[in-house]
Amino acid sequence: MVKIDLHTHSTRSDGLDTPSELVTNATKAGINVLALTDHDTVSGWDEARSKAIELGLGFIPGIEVTSVSDIERFGRTIRISVHLLAYLPDPNHEALAVVLGDTVATREARARAIVEKLATEMPITWEMVLDHLDKGATIGRPAIADTLVTMKKVSDRS
Template sequence: MGVDLHTHSYCSDGTQSPADVVASARRAGLDGLALTDHDTTVGWAEAMRAAQEHEILLIPGMEITTLTDDRISVHMLSYLHDPHHEGLARAIRDARSGRMVRARRMAERLSIDFPLTWDDVLNQVADGATVGRPHLADALVAVGAVADRQEAFDRLLFRGSPYYVSQENMHPTTAIRLVREAGGVPVIAHSMASGRGRTVSMEQMEEMIDVGLAGVEVWHRDNPESGRRTLLELARRHGLLVTGSSDYHGAGKPNLIGENTTDLDTVAELMDMASGSPAYGRVQGL
């Protein structure tokens, strides 16, 4: 079945514990998964224990939110980095702090028109989790302002909404350099997902490759077919890893765990590139 290299737990904006995400991957018949919560590694230890229990491969990872000079949001997946690397850890602490400030400002704007408080938002955030717009959405559901997360995003939390607050993030090339310095493997996530907003140019992709981008997430439901072809050609020219994944969030999104996967040969190549942290659990052939 391969390895799903992009999943989330309630340590960021998923709805399951890290152990439950691992168990879901096992039930789906996967060989392995990567836990890639936003701007945090707090779920790694629990996921590692679960991977050993279920005899499934776990690739510890993280999804880093970055921003280009022309303010295009880029999500960078980092695999097998050293979570204690000073430079990367400091940058992630700053990112988490920025997320908290942004969420609070959005909550203040929403509270003018809806019976929403900051405590309502915090009630949706697991201990140590990274705060994001999905927690605002869940809080809006809890107070009866919307029916579900999707309505919250469609009506209130979308980019350009009067309630939306932008966040300052590190540049994609900075993230790539830090991940490499931490012994990790950087792969850009759903980079052709035009339905999410503006996407990066080929010139910007080439810039990322020049500083150490290792791979591209091609097989993702939000990449259109034309975008996949573009990414496959880019990967062929530059010898990049080609990955597939679900971007699973439990009940937080319709994405199904294992709906896209990465083959074991590519996973083995990714593991060989890394020097920051080991993989956990086991899978035949790796």
């Protein structure tokens, strides 16, 4: 039986393992084919692909694209976040680059607002949060949570 995992995240978004570690752990778990689908970034593909080739694991480049939509609910408009999984996307496609750029900007603005609010209660800075990100990673609440763990304000990132 072939075991396939089509939805994984590395430290390039909100996962705990680097792309290489993710591939290694998948191989150890008996996975035969793995898709790396980090949130709004393709920056882990090369590392994951190289490790997958080395270990003989099938690799599918993917991405989890964040989209926002306004919907009417109970007589009012609410904004919802929808996550779309895409497999084998062209990372150089102009429209995808625009969407990812907008999404990354929105993620950063939201994260900055969270850090600013937290900073009124504790000595947290934007730079401290950025120190918890891998190169090419998308910013999100996990990086803020990891910073709070380091500061001993919370016990884990959950």
